[in-house]
Amino acid sequence: MQQVRRFNRLVIQRTGALETSYLRRGRPLGEARLLFEIGPDGADVRTLRTRLDLNSGYLSRLLRSLESQHLITVRPEPDDARRRAVTLTRKGRAEYTAYEKLSDGLATSWLEPLTPTQRDRLTIAMAEVERLITAATIAVRIEPPDSDAARHCLAQYFAELATRFETGFDPARSNSATEAEMTPPAGYFFIAWIDTRPAGCGALKCNPRRIGEVKRMWTAPDARGLGVARRILHAIETKARDLRLKRLRLETNRTLLEAQSLYRSAGYREVAAFNAEPYAHHWFEKRL
Amino acid sequence: MQQVRRFNRLVIQRTGALETSYLRRGRPLGEARLLFEIGPDGADVRTLRTRLDLNSGYLSRLLRSLESQHLITVRPEPDDARRRAVTLTRKGRAEYTAYEKLSDGLATSWLEPLTPTQRDRLTIAMAEVERLITAATIAVRIEPPDSDAARHCLAQYFAELATRFETGFDPARSNSATEAEMTPPAGYFFIAWIDTRPAGCGALKCNPRRIGEVKRMWTAPDARGLGVARRILHAIETKARDLRLKRLRLETNRTLLEAQSLYRSAGYREVAAFNAEPYAHHWFEKRL
DNA sequence: CAGGATCTCTGACTAAAGTCAGAGAATGGA
DNA sequence: TCCATTCTCTGACTTTAGTCAGAGATCCTG
Numbered sequence: 001m002q003q004v005r006r007f008n009r010l011v012i013q014r015t016g017a018l019e020t021s022y023l024r025r026g027r028p029l030g031e032a033r034l035l036f037e038i039g040p041d042g043a044d045v046r047t048l049r050t051r052l053d054l055n056s057g058y059l060s061r062l063l064r065s066l067e068s069q070h071l072i073t074v075r076p077e078p079d080d081a082r083r084r085a086v087t088l089t090r091k092g093r094a095e096y097t098a099y100e101k102l103s104d105g106l107a108t109s110w111l112e113p114l115t116p117t118q119r120d121r122l123t124i125a126m127a128e129v130e131r132l133i134t135a136a137t138i139a140v141r142i143e144p145p146d147s148d149a150a151r152h153c154l155a156q157y158f159a160e161l162a163t164r165f166e167t168g169f170d171p172a173r174s175n176s177a178t179e180a181e182m183t184p185p186a187g188y189f190f191i192a193w194i195d196t197r198p199a200g201c202g203a204l205k206c207n208p209r210r211i212g213e214v215k216r217m218w219t220a221p222d223a224r225g226l227g228v229a230r231r232i233l234h235a236i237e238t239k240a241r242d243l244r245l246k247r248l249r250l251e252t253n254r255t256l257l258e259a260q261s262l263y264r265s266a267g268y269r270e271v272a273a274f275n276a277e278p279y280a281h282h283w284f285e286k287r288l
Numbered sequence: 289m290q291q292v293r294r295f296n297r298l299v300i301q302r303t304g305a306l307e308t309s310y311l312r313r314g315r316p317l318g319e320a321r322l323l324f325e326i327g328p329d330g331a332d333v334r335t336l337r338t339r340l341d342l343n344s345g346y347l348s349r350l351l352r353s354l355e356s357q358h359l360i361t362v363r364p365e366p367d368d369a370r371r372r373a374v375t376l377t378r379k380g381r382a383e384y385t386a387y388e389k390l391s392d393g394l395a396t397s398w399l400e401p402l403t404p405t406q407r408d409r410l411t412i413a414m415a416e417v418e419r420l421i422t423a424a425t426i427a428v429r430i431e432p433p434d435s436d437a438a439r440h441c442l443a444q445y446f447a448e449l450a451t452r453f454e455t456g457f458d459p460a461r462s463n464s465a466t467e468a469e470m471t472p473p474a475g476y477f478f479i480a481w482i483d484t485r486p487a488g489c490g491a492l493k494c495n496p497r498r499i500g501e502v503k504r505m506w507t508a509p510d511a512r513g514l515g516v517a518r519r520i521l522h523a524i525e526t527k528a529r530d531l532r533l534k535r536l537r538l539e540t541n542r543t544l545l546e547a548q549s550l551y552r553s554a555g556y557r558e559v560a561a562f563n564a565e566p567y568a569h570h571w572f573e574k575r576l
Numbered sequence: 577c578a579g580g581a582t583c584t585c586t587g588a589c590t591a592a593a594g595t596c597a598g599a600g601a602a603t604g605g606a
Numbered sequence: 607t608c609c610a611t612t613c614t615c616t617g618a619c620t621t622t623a624g625t626c627a628g629a630g631a632t633c634c635t636g
Contacts, residue, residue, distance in 0.1 A: 001392065001395050001396065001399065003411045003415055003418075004395035004398055004399060005392070005395050006418065007414040007415075007417065007418055008303050008391075008394075008395070010418055011303065011421070012299075012300075012303050014421060014425070015296050015300050028621080028623085030623065030624095031622095045583080046583075049584095054624085055623095055624060055625060056583080056584065057584095057586080057624080057625070057626075057627095058623070059584090060585050061585090061586090063584095063585095064585090064586095074584095080582095080583090080632080081583095081631080081633085082582060082584070082631070083584085084583080084584065084585095103293060103296075104289065104293070106296075107293050107296070110292055110421060110424045110425075111292060111424070113423070113424045113426065113519070114420065114423060114424050114515075115515065118420055118423060118515065121420060122292075122416070122421070122424075123292070125413045125414075125417045126291050126292065126295040126417055127291055127295075128410070129295065129299075129410065129413045129417055130294065130295055130298055132402065132406055132409060133299075133302060133410070134298070135401070135402060136397075136398045136400075136401045136402055136410075137302070137401075227403065227406070231401075316592055316593085317592085318592075318593065318594095333613080334613075334614090342594085343595060343596090344615080345594080345595070345596075345597095345616080345617095346593070346594055348614060348616080349594095349615090349616090350593095351614095351615095352615090362614095368602080368603075368612090368613090369601080369602055369603085369613095370601070370603065370613040370614070371602095371612090371613065371614085372613085
């Protein structure tokens with residue numbers, strides 16, 4: 001804990017100096033950040049507003065200012081003329097690459113005085129800190145199963161099963177977990193969020209005899225190793241206890257080894273098949 | 289390098305949210321930071337100005353504001369009435385501890401969602417990043433040997449030799465490196481700085497036959513393992529080359545094992561005694 | 577095609593952050 | 607004791623950051 005605070009202090013100090021002196025290039029910080037956030041690919045006003053968490057009046061004014069410096073152009077989006085798309089002009093792109101260079105320069109100034117061994121150690125330690133801070137900020141929430149994020153997760157999940165199962169995967173042949181069955185109070189669909197990006201999902205399907213079924217457990221490939229699935233499972237169990245369910249059940253395919261070891265380590269024990277799921281080879285149960 | 293930039297981005301984002309929302313307590317950030325920087329031990333206006341890098345007019349106004357909220361008292365320092373000492377009032381101390389609690393709370397919010405193993409790994413990785421960033425920001429500069437910092441280093445150095453040598457240490461019996469001999473152009477005194485704190489020292493004494501002597505190599509105990517001595521030695525060698533010296537020589541005591549291994553790994557080879565230094569057991573030389 | 581919803585923009589603000597040129601008191605050395 | 611220097615403070619500013627209430631355009635749905 002002391003370590004966390006000391007770390008924060010140091011890093012804020014070092015990088016803060018950076019932000020203000022290096023990255024402004026004689027421009028108010030707000031404008032500099034905005035320019036950087038627009039980036040070479042452009043963005044629309046709406047995204048910028050949410051990403052930088054700016055008041056719409058203020059953002060508009062910043063855009064006007066960058067526009068009058070001929071750094072950006074703003075024009076309506078073709079498919080929805082209420083929205084406006086912001087792109088960098090040639091001059092704007094030049095400024096952007098200048099920022100990039102500066103921030104590379106700063107990164108270099110951290111690495112350059114170190115020996116090669118120290119550099120490697122620093123890089124490794126930074127990656128570790130980054131992963132774990134990301135892991136700490138994962139939030140699991142119940143979401144409607146028909147939301148964009150939920151559909152995205154499920155599509156990814158099915159696609160992955162199709163490649164991993166020896167037999168391929170056809171959702172229609174599998175035991176159901178329909179949107180209705182995952183909508184409260186029949187069931188619950190959980191999404192693990194890393195900021196605004198879904199990093200995994202899972203579902204709890206309640207069944208009349210106070211037995212819950214765990215379904216749709218999936219972790220996004222780029223979020224593996226952070227304990228996402230464990231966090232989702234934990235959320236499901238907490239919900240199940242709130243609902244006074246007595247037991248949780250689930251089935252899984254033999255190719256999903258990491259899932260099996262998660263279930264075992266979370267206290268599930270293997271039981272005889274309790275349903276006829278054609279894709280399952282292992283059935284698990286946990287008493288709550 | 290990519291890693292460094294991603295790391296900076298992430299940490300700025302996470303801790304930035306912190307600073308603004310957690311640490312303000314309904315107060316402008318400037319005032320909050322100032323209060324925090326004054327701390328329970330108090331500080332003088334001058335130190336605050338340099339530490340927070342504030343314009344003196346602005347700082348004065350911030351102090352007036354905290355004063356009118358009865359959070360601080362400002363009074364002249366006894367020994368120099370131009371300077372003014374700032375201390376927290378009872379109410380100010382209460383506010384300060386409230387800030388402390390909040391920032392503990394934030395640290396907890398990073399650790400709390402993690403498993404114990406993950407927490408340990410995070411703490412270790414943070415400590416590593418901290419050490420290496422500190423190591424990267426060490427700056428070695430030539431300083432007058434009669435400056436406060438130089439005298440402080442030398443005093444520490446002598447005190448340490450006195451405890452480490454089996455025979456104790458009396459500077460008067462040892463070969464000289466007087467202030468005059470370490471003042472340009474006769475010689476140079478180097479201090480390694482971590483921010484404004486001296487972390488070690490070393491000296492180059494030039495001698496008429498274009499041979500340099502390395503003297504007074506010392507690293508502060510709390511800065512060991514960061515490569516401080518290596519950086520100082522490197523600075524000395526660079527200077528020696530600038531001066532067109534042909535060789536560097538040094539002698540050392542058998543109890544200073546870490547020093548010997550540094551010299552060997554830096555390309556010094558052991559030679560026969562070239563002087564009668566009573567405290568030396570090993571003599572080294574490097575051709576430049 | 578009417579009416580509500582969505583999106584961005586403008587005008588009119590306020591608050592915070594920061595600069596600059598002195599004024600005035602205290603100090604240190606010639 | 608005088609004079610240059612050091613230190614903090616004040617008055618008079620500017621710039622940056624941010625808010626709020628609409629206006630006006632566009633879109634979606636019944």
